[in-house]
Amino acid sequence: MPRQGNILEEVFDNFLKGSAIFKNRIALRHDYVPESLPHREEHIRYLGEMLAPALRGGICSNILIYGKTGTGKTAVVKFVLSKLASKAEEIGSSVKVCFINCRLTGTEYRVFSNLCSSVDVKVPFTGLAVSEVFDRFRKGLDLSNVLLIIALDEIDAIIRKRGDVLLYELTRINETLRNSRVTILGISNDLKFKEMLDPRVLSTLSEEELVFRPYNASELQDILDERANIAFHDGILTDSAVRLCAALAAAEHGDARRALDLLRVAGELAERKGDPCITEQHVRQAQKRIEHDRVLETMKSLPTHSKLVLLTVYLMTRFNINRSITGDIYNLYCELCEEMGLVPLTQRRVSGLISELDVMGLLNSRVISLGRYGRTKKTSLGIPNRVIREGFAEDERLYTMLKYRPRYLGDYKSK
DNA sequence: CGTCCACAGGAATGACGGGCGG
DNA sequence: CCGCCCGTCATTCCTGTGGACG
Numbered sequence: 001m002p003r004q005g006n007i008l009e010e011v012f013d014n015f016l017k018g019s020a021i022f023k024n025r026i027a028l029r030h031d032y033v034p035e036s037l038p039h040r041e042e043h044i045r046y047l048g049e050m051l052a053p054a055l056r057g058g059i060c061s062n063i064l065i066y067g068k069t070g071t072g073k074t075a076v077v078k079f080v081l082s083k084l085a086s087k088a089e090e091i092g093s094s095v096k097v098c099f100i101n102c103r104l105t106g107t108e109y110r111v112f113s114n115l116c117s118s119v120d121v122k123v124p125f126t127g128l129a130v131s132e133v134f135d136r137f138r139k140g141l142d143l144s145n146v147l148l149i150i151a152l153d154e155i156d157a158i159i160r161k162r163g164d165v166l167l168y169e170l171t172r173i174n175e176t177l178r179n180s181r182v183t184i185l186g187i188s189n190d191l192k193f194k195e196m197l198d199p200r201v202l203s204t205l206s207e208e209e210l211v212f213r214p215y216n217a218s219e220l221q222d223i224l225d226e227r228a229n230i231a232f233h234d235g236i237l238t239d240s241a242v243r244l245c246a247a248l249a250a251a252e253h254g255d256a257r258r259a260l261d262l263l264r265v266a267g268e269l270a271e272r273k274g275d276p277c278i279t280e281q282h283v284r285q286a287q288k289r290i291e292h293d294r295v296l297e298t299m300k301s302l303p304t305h306s307k308l309v310l311l312t313v314y315l316m317t318r319f320n321i322n323r324s325i326t327g328d329i330y331n332l333y334c335e336l337c338e339e340m341g342l343v344p345l346t347q348r349r350v351s352g353l354i355s356e357l358d359v360m361g362l363l364n365s366r367v368i369s370l371g372r373y374g375r376t377k378k379t380s381l382g383i384p385n386r387v388i389r390e391g392f393a394e395d396e397r398l399y400t401m402l403k404y405r406p407r408y409l410g411d412y413k414s415k
Numbered sequence: 416c417g418t419c420c421a422c423a424g425g426a427a428t429g430a431c432g433g434g435c436g437g
Numbered sequence: 438c439c440g441c442c443c444g445t446c447a448t449t450c451c452t453g454t455g456g457a458c459g
Contacts, residue, residue, distance in 0.1 A: 303446090351422080
């Protein structure tokens, strides 16, 4: 048994020696913007053409950009904007760009304060009315005499929370500017968000539209190959492993982010085991691992009564109680509530919770008809029993309830 | 072939807590 | 700082419905 100091010595040394697998992990991170974006040449060209007039002080259209997660929207926009900015600097053009992720930024106030800092206006972290921040932004912008290109990523997040007031102000700002101009690039994951917009805002905002289709397997493979070259040492990654990553991600919405996650986790697994290369098997394990982590994470963040419903279905399968239909589930659920000293929710609500858990994949639930005996939902666990136990391990109260024995084991409903 | 079970799931309304504007 | 407003979660009330049973 080595002394503890020696253990750490070894850990640190291994770390300092560098990884046998990874050359540069950063290339697999979500926020990494690569030097080339395979299969997005068209989009890059289009966006470039749309924004090029800015270099000469010309007017650009506002553009609305759509596409599901992991289709390269953000990467393409960041890429084009950074090239545009450096070109502008090179030729001494007064173009500025500003990229804001609305969801991460959080509130309207912070979005505007970001905009302010992009035109060198200082505002306090809090305390001002949003309209005041907006005014300061407008003044600062007009004074600075620039063509400002604002990219609002995940724009739907802010609309959902605050409505389209922010956008309305922003789309009309050009009318009040004398020396500067603004172009807006709105980026959204959600196609339906257009319906939430005021038609006036929509028409100014979407003078042009750009849609990002999901990648197919072979496109994903090209992306992975390119990143893998940067991220891994030569000869570490097997061809079949890349193909599998691409295929798995293609099956699931063609999400490049997902594909890169798979690759990264597969690499980490290989590294931890001290394996010389990344194989298909590592990828399969990575997929299980990612899914497993996701499930535990969602389970942990569940509200109490949702956990309780999950626990109820778990107990019903464990004790083979006849049919897990909503009425039976509700009865046992009430029993558990009583046992734990909680006030049960109504059946209507529990029915809703079951549906929510179904959407999350923690339960499987479908509507069936029992003819003479009514119409209901039949529900079963969507994840293995073992995972349920693991997910509740941190919650002592729930963990002990895993061993609870229901009062009526046979025909539950009749009691 | 009509009936009627056992709910599904929509709509309206209420309770509550947190953040925003004044 | 306070009140108000808004979003979220839950309840109440309701109408709708697939198909076995008689």
